[in-house]
Amino acid sequence: MAHAEFVHLRVHTAYSLSEGAIHVKDLVKQCVGLHMPAVAMTDTDNIFAGLEFSTYAAEAGIQPIIGVTLHVKNPFKKQDGQKKAPPPADELVLLAQSEQGYKNLLRLVSRAHLESDPQYGVQLPLDAFEGLSDGIICLTGGPTGPVGSLLLGGQKDDAEECLKVLSGHFPERLYVELLRHGEQAEEAIEEDLLDFAYKYDLPIVATNRPYFVSTDMYQAHDTLLCMADGTYVAETNRRKLNSDYRFKSAEEMAVLFKDLPEAIENTVKIAKRCSYKVDKIPPLLPNFTRGLDLSEADMLRDETIKGLNERLDFKVNEEGLERTNKDGWEEEYWQRLEYELGIINEMGFPGYFLIVADFIQWAKDHDIPVGPGRGSGAGSLVAWALKITDLDPLRFSLLFERFLNPERVSMPDFDIDFCQDKRERVIKYVQEKYGADHVAQIITFGKLQARAVVKACGRVMQQPYPVTDRLSKLIPNDPGNAMTLAEAIKSETRLQSEIDSDDLTRQVIDRALKLEGLYAHSSTHAAGVVIGDRPLDQLVPLYRDPKSDMPVTQFNMKWVEQAGLVKFDFLGLKTLTVLDRAVHYVQDRGIDIDLAAVPLDDGPSYELLAKGESAGVFQLESTGMRAVLKGLQPDKFEDIIAIVALYRPGPMANIPTYVDRKHGREEVEYPHQMLEEILGETYGVIIYQEQVMQIAQVLSGYSLGEADLLRRAMGKKIAAEMEKQRARFCSGAEERGIPKEKASYIFDLVAKFAEYGFNKSHAAAYALVAYHTAFMKANYPAEFMAAIMTLDLSNTDKLSAFKQELQRMEVPLLLPDINASGVYFTVEKAPEAYCEDDDPRHNLGVRYALAAIKGVGEKAMESVVAEREKNGPFKDIFDFADRIDPKLMNKRQLEKLAAAGAFDSLVTDRAQAFAASEIIMRTAQMAAQERESNQVSLFGDETGVRTERLSLPVVKAWTDTEKLDHERKAVGFYVSAHPLDVYETILERERIVPAREVFSDEGLIGQEIRMAGAILGYRESTSKKTGRKFGALTLSDRTDAFELMVFENELEFTRALVDDGAPLVVTVQIRKREDDDMVRLSCRSMESLEQVAAQSSKGLIITLAKSDSVAGMRAALERKAGGKGRVTVRIPVHDNKRIAEVRVPGRFKVTPDLKQAIAAERGVLEVEEI
Structure with missing residues (x-):
């Protein structure tokens, strides 16, 4: 067919961000x-x-x-x-x-x-x-x-x-x-x-x-322009195109x-x-040896020989071996080195290895923690010799071909983990070494997702906010598996009902469906950096991200490589920062630790993991993983590698087999006796991709390069390729005396495992980080917890969980103190009550960080700590006011500090400190003005010592409940006590089971029990399997936090109780999943703990100091009338020579807050529950 006689020369695609709507x-x-x-x-x-x-x-x-x-x-x-x-x-x-x-x-x-x-x-x-x-x-x-x-x-x-x-x-x-x-x-x-x-x-x-394809898209595109410009569709004086822009x-x-x-x-x-078409450009890298009298291949050889000798020397010292001059046990290392160098040089990648090794070594030389490896790169001996990775690939049977396959030409790809706080310094070094115009970060594009596009359309179409908010919340929000708007409409009947019942809602959703998936904004890739052999604008267009001082490529990660640029991933790993900070805390006590030299057989580390006490341990901290660890009882590093690889959907089903075979409860079987050496480490269970490759090598004579292609084919499940590989596999096996039927059976078995098989190099590298984390937690618990809490400074959910973990570990969490706390969490000697022996590890506590108090701000707390360190502790609250910078502090921040207990060392009554915030601010402002004008203080003598005392306001002290409530709002959870503390008698009476017992007592599995807790969080989701809604309620008792599933018929009642926010008593069914050994709690019923208390208490006996103390008590009782409890009052008579008992008429709801309210009244000596 003849082509059209017109060509469009001015098309705007979706990459004209928030303007174009054509993919x-x-x-x-x-x-x-x-x-x-x-x-x-x-x-x-x-x-x-x-x-x-x-x-x-x-x-x-x-x-x-x-x-x-x-x-x-x-x-x-x-x-x-x-x-x-x-x-x-x-x-x-x-x-x-x-x-x-x-x-x-x-x-x-x-x-x-x-x-x-x-x-x-x-x-x-x-x-x-x-x-x-x-x-x-x-x-x-x-x-x-x-x-x-x-x-x-x-x-x-x-x-x-x-x-x-x-x-x-x-x-x-x-x-x-x-x-x-x-x-x-x-x-x-x-x-x-x-x-x-x-x-x-x-x-x-x-x-x-x-700007759009057809008139069908016109109204949606018009809405897009309003979203970009912050205007409403109904406005007349705004940017507006007509339908001819199609x-x-x-x-x-x-x-x-x-x-x-x-x-x-x-x-x-x-x-x-315009006949030019851009073609793919082969990888371009700077010549690392430019100006030197040797090639990159020669330099790589020299550096790897030097590095391998250093590695083997360390191995000698660690394992008590002797150097053998490249024979004996060393021979395998030198042969592998020659093999890898040959492939690297043949494929033209020596420069790549030198570049990576250079910036990693620079990082290590400048005290910047680097991860031991990530991805398949840990399988390279050259990488180990160059200190790019820190795992001996021969010791752990890691394969080079999984990283760089000579039979499938592709760029090597090292993903490097750095301490997240210092990563930018490494990138800066690379810029300086190769030239700022040769280095850039990589762009990414954010799309309009279902929830966001509905909200945006609703806003510009002036739909009432509550309606738009309700619509958006009906769309399931799972960042790991985002649901499209169309899928949400199909699965959520309430959303479809909203569309059917309102014309504006129908229009909003219709336009949102058309705009979903368009690019909304650009940003910078979290890790990707490209390094070119020439100024980058000769290869790609560049962009400026306002949040970065580095140029950014306009091509994203996929297309930047097509332009000839090689991507290096500079990843920030929070765990490395945690470990670095923890090590520095330990060094503050005069103890030096080199994690790279820590032996892999530390008893306390494996004991911690075997108990499932792995909260905060990298890769091993989830509730399910902790349950698996208790069943596994790991006692060697290989167990950690295996569980990192197995604990994922799919292979998780093999965990029980692995555990049972490890402990002799199930016989170890191999598909063929020739595979015992390959599968012995994992008790006959195929876990790793590398095992798939080795099986093909041993049974069927594949080269490891061929075997890597087989692994890929099995992973992709392309029928034609699989049959081709089956024939090759069976033919090779028959040549080795294995019957075709048996070979075909093994092929199917291997293919099944290959679908879920994990990269052992990656698992081993991350297992090492996990082990180092467990080592620090087991041996230096206070330092480790202070470090990990600092890295989650603003995440109150995590801090709350860590508080529970500190409690379990019997490491005290000390309240924030304006005279003792740092900006971040710190380690200090614990109060005497906690010190049981002379071991310093058992005598340390974690001091709560000032900046972790909600709403106070790091910058303000930095100024407070700097002032304290420069001029000494604050003597009282007004000394504090005199010395702070009022430009960095406000009334709300002071209230937060007071509510959290940070002023307890200056003002004993938190309510008074809270109420004094305005006085403190005025004092601080006057003191600052005096300093700025060089005047003598209005309230001090020539030495600057305050001579006139300002008065704190007189206010009623908070009850224990009020104090805890203010503390929770300021910190995000309870620090000094727990809301359930005051219910101790009731919890015992009602036989409430503590969370820690639930998760440790196997005898409770299958039973229905009652638990109690304060509410930490609640969310609702939709089951992908059944399409039904369910809730996940997180509670906290005095021993642990726990999550329970709430079924659809209980959701409405649950929402009402959650909104109330009071502690709950829940009846739960305890069950255990067979595939992951994880304890699950399902809610059968729930009620307010206060209601349970009111129903179960028989009454109170109140002892008064004198008979005229009754008035305040009577008011408190009147607020709780109508319960089951009786109240008896003991009153002194006849000049305190006798005690008269008086039964108060009526019955009352006897709850902890009633007891506290009565105890707080003047003249009340004692309140006893009966």
Whole structure:
């Protein structure tokens, strides 16, 4: 079929963020459907989709034209005398005509982003085209172009001059652009543009500006513009396009420009001139040995030989071996080294290894923790020798071919974990070493997700907020497995009901469905960094992320590699930061620890894991994992590797088999006796991808490179490839005496495991981090917990769980103290009551961090701690007020500090300290003014000592319940006590089972019991299996936190109790899942603990000091009338010589807060529950 006689030269894809609504693949599909031979992608100020568009268009037989709609400064525009800002920038459409034009486009777009003043947006001066316009076709931009905007502004002469300048920059490559969307501005300038074109013999070209594919998308796109601009759909004075901004057919365009057919014809001529297509570029890396008299291969050999000798020397010292001069036990290492070097050099990657080794060694030399490895890289002996990784691959049977396969050429890919606080320093080093213009981070794009797009559409369509909020909350929110809006509508009947019952809701959802998945914003990839052998703008367009001082590639991770750049992952791993901080806490006590030298057989570490006490331990901290550890009873490092690999959906089903075989409860079996050496370590269970490869090698004669291809084929389950591999596998096995039927059975068995098999190199590397974490927790518990809590400073849920863990470990968590706490969690000697022996590990506590108090801010607390360290502890609350910076502190922060107990050492009554916040602020402000004016204090003598005492307000002291409630609100959980403390008698009477007992007593499995707890959290989800809703309620008692499942029929009642926030008594069913050995709690019923207390208590006996103390007590009782308990009052009579007992009429709800309220009244000596 003949192709269409029109080509779109000005298309905005979804990469014109929050502006375009055409996905790249949809653009290509549209061109194919309309028989258009070519199309130009001209997104606003970017080439984000350059390679993606070029690749997909070419694959579909469409000529891709890479272009950009670029904003330029117009030097001819007159400055508005009343405005300081320069005139708005105009638009030019630039199309890459050739390879040189494409490279110039890259540089121009990069300059526009990197050199523009952020406050005025991306724009380029016209003179920037000098020397950078070759190979570029320029369209004048219509009414938004520099010529058109001058005409609209009444500057016709300037418009003509501007056209001459553009013609000079783009000789024989400038086209006068005409647009007909029915806009008044287009019509106003068309005649002048045609006059200019004919006067200067410039060709004209017709363009349309598609932002969406068809009219069906018009209203949704209009909504998108409102979302971007912060306007409402109903507004009239806003940016608004008409439905002509769609992807029109050639026939429509021909009719539209029937009076100017040459404008249509020129679109095809331009397409023929733009014949360049971007091709994939092989990897480009800096020459590491440039300027040196040796090759990268020679340097790599020298460095690995040196490094391996150092590693083997350490191995000798650690294991008591003797060096054997490359024979004996050493021979395998040297042979493996030669093998790996040969492959690395043959594939051309020695420079890659040298670059990685260099920045890792720099990090280690500068006290920046580096992870022992990540991914398959730990399987390389060369990497181990270069100190890139810290696991001996031979000792743990890790395979090089899993990392770098000589039979499948692809770039090696080391993912490097660094301490998250110091990662930026390593990237800075790389910039300095290779040049700032050779290094960049990688862009990522955030899409409009279901919940967000519904909220955004609802907002701009002025749907009442409660309605939009309700709609969005009906969409399940699972970040790990995000549900689309269409899926949510299908699974959530309430959402469909809302759509059916309200017309506005239907419109909101309809538009949200069309906008979902469009790109909303760009940001920087968390880890990816590229290093080039030349300035990067010669290979990719660059972008500036306002949050980063590094340039960012405009191509994302997938496409940046197609452009020849090699990605290095600089990952920030929080656990390394935790370990680093914990080690420094230990060093503060004069103890040096080198985690890399810690032996892998530390008894306390395995004992901790075997008890399931792994909260906070990397990879091993989940409730389910802790249950597995208790069943596994790990006693060797290989057990940790195995459980890291097994504890995932799929392979998790093999955990019971692994555990039972380890402990002799099940016989170890192997698919074939030849596999005992491979599978012996894992008791016959195939766990690792490397085992799959080794099985193919041993049974069927595969090379390890071939075996890696087999592993991949099994993982992808492509039928044709699997049958081909089956034939190869069985043939090789038969050659080794294994019957074909048996070989085919083993192939199927291996394929089943290969589907879920885990990379052993990665598992081993992360197992080592897990082991180091367990080592620190077992041997230095206070330091470890202070470190891990510091890294979760603002996560109150985690801090609450860690508080429970400290309690279990009998490590005291000391209240925040303005005179003792640091900004972060610290370690200090525990109060005498906690010190049981002379072992310093048992005599330490964790002091609560000031900055962990909600709403006080790190910066303010840094200033407080700095002042205290400089000038000594605060003597009293007004000394504190005199010395703080009132610019960094406010009334609310002071209230939070008081509520958390931080002023307890200065003011004994928290209620009084809380009420004094305004006085403290006024005092602080006056003191600051005096300091600034160098005046003598109004309240002090010449020494600065306060002589006049300001008064604290007189207020009623908080009850214990009120004190705890204020503490919880300030900290996020209870520190000094627990809400259940006051219910101790009731809990015993009602036979409430503590959480710790539930999780440790196997005899309770299958039973129904009663538990109690304060509410920590509640969420609702929808089961993917049944489609029914369920709740997950997290409670905390005095021994542990626990989660229970609430079924659909209990949800409404649960919501009411959760909203009330009071402690609960829950009847639960305890069960255990067979596949992961995890204890599960299902809620059968629940009720308020206070209600249980009121129903179970028989009454109170109140002893008064004198008979006139009854009034306040009576008021407290009246508030609790109508219960079951009786109250007896003991009153002294006859000059305190006798005690009279008086029964108070009526019955009362006897609860802890009633007891506290009565005990707080003056004249009450004792309140006893009966």
